Amino acid sequence: MDTEALDELAGQLRGEALGGRGLLQLATATGLAAYAVWAAVLMPGFRRVPLHLQVPYMPSSAQQVANVMALLRGRSGKTADLGSGDGRLVLEAHKQGLRPAVGYELNPWLLWLAKYRAWKAGCHEQVSFLKQDLWKANLSDCYNVTVFLAPSVKPPLAAKLLAELPDEARVVAGRFPFPSWTPSSTLGQGLEQAWAYDMKEVRRAARCGGTPGVTAAPRASPTGGLSPGEQ
Ligand SMILES: C[S@@+](CC[C@H](N)C(=O)[O-])C[C@H]1O[C@@H](n2cnc3c(N)ncnc32)[C@H](O)[C@@H]1O
Structure with missing residues (x-):
């Protein structure tokens, strides 16, 4: 051959x-x-989260963190980052005096990393990183909420926030806005942009029928008087 x-x-x-x-x-x-x-x-730890609500990890950029924090400047009260990743927003919130600062996260590697970063920063006893599904977290005592999650989960998240947050709460979304809410203010451009939403205004717009796709869930202030968020 x-x-x-x-x-x-x-x-x-x-x-x-x-x-x-x-x-x-x-x-x-x-x-x-x-x-x-x-x-x-x-995506470890996400077995029980429906596929359409799963959001993969992507950290906020340094400028994005700065913009989100600038939109929370001067505020106080409990602050939660929904899907806290390596903890950068929670640690920054704590540094800015937003206390208690809490992160909800399901990925055990990221939880470990966030706790390590808190320990390194010397504030591991003051901040909390909870292994909890953000969709099951009770947010009724949160006055500041930060969110860097995919656009696809924004409509169900908007419904949850409307149903649970006090009127005085402010929600700050990084990179992706809430499509049916009107922001009170915004900062930055392109991928670094962040939007602030005051729940009282969002509910007012919903009641006036000015915001399509939003159902207002009127709530009384849990504290009465001057709320932590507005101090
Ligand atoms: C785009 S990353 C943002 C991370 C961090 N907040 C930041 O800005 O750097 C979204 C995070 O949400 C977490 N996440 C997604 N769905 C979640 C859920 N149902 N409960 C808790 N965490 C979730 C992911 O593991 C991921 O770390």
């Missing part, structure tokens, strides 16, 4: 090895490996 014939035979064998079933097995194995990495590293 000459070299040309051997090459042809080898080519046929290679084709056979990967053809049909082989290709299918390779594709399945690659898919399973990708899913295993996604489930184990990026």
Whole structure:
């Protein structure tokens, strides 16, 4: 058999090895490996969260953090970051005097990292990182809420915030605004932009019918008088 014939035979064998079933097995194995990495590293702890509500980790940029914090300047009271990642917004909120500062996160690697960063910053006893599904967290005592989550979850999140937050609360969204709410103020541009929403105004707009897709959930102030958020 000459070299040309051997090459042809080898080519046929290679084709056979990967053809049909082989290709299918390779594709399945690659898919399973990708899913295993996604489930184990990026989204562990999310088994009970419906797929359409799952948001992967992406940290806020330094400028984004600065813009979010500037929109909370001068405020006080309990502050929560919904999906706190490595804890950067919670730590910054604590530094700015927003206390208590709490982060809700499901990814155990990120929770560990956030707690380590708090320990390094010397404030691990003053801030909390809770392994809790943000959709199940009770936010009725939060006066400042920060949110850096995908646009697809903003409509159900808007409904949750409207139902639970006190009138005096301010919500600050980084990078993606709430599509059906009118912001009280905004800062930055492009990927660094942040929007502030005052719940009293959001509810007022909803009651006047000015904001489509929003159902107002009127609430009494839990504290009465001057609320922490407005001090
Ligand atoms: C885009 S990252 C933002 C991280 C951080 N807030 C920041 O600004 O750097 C969204 C985070 O939300 C977390 N997350 C997504 N869904 C969640 C849920 N249902 N409960 C708790 N955390 C969640 C993800 O693990 C991820 O760390």
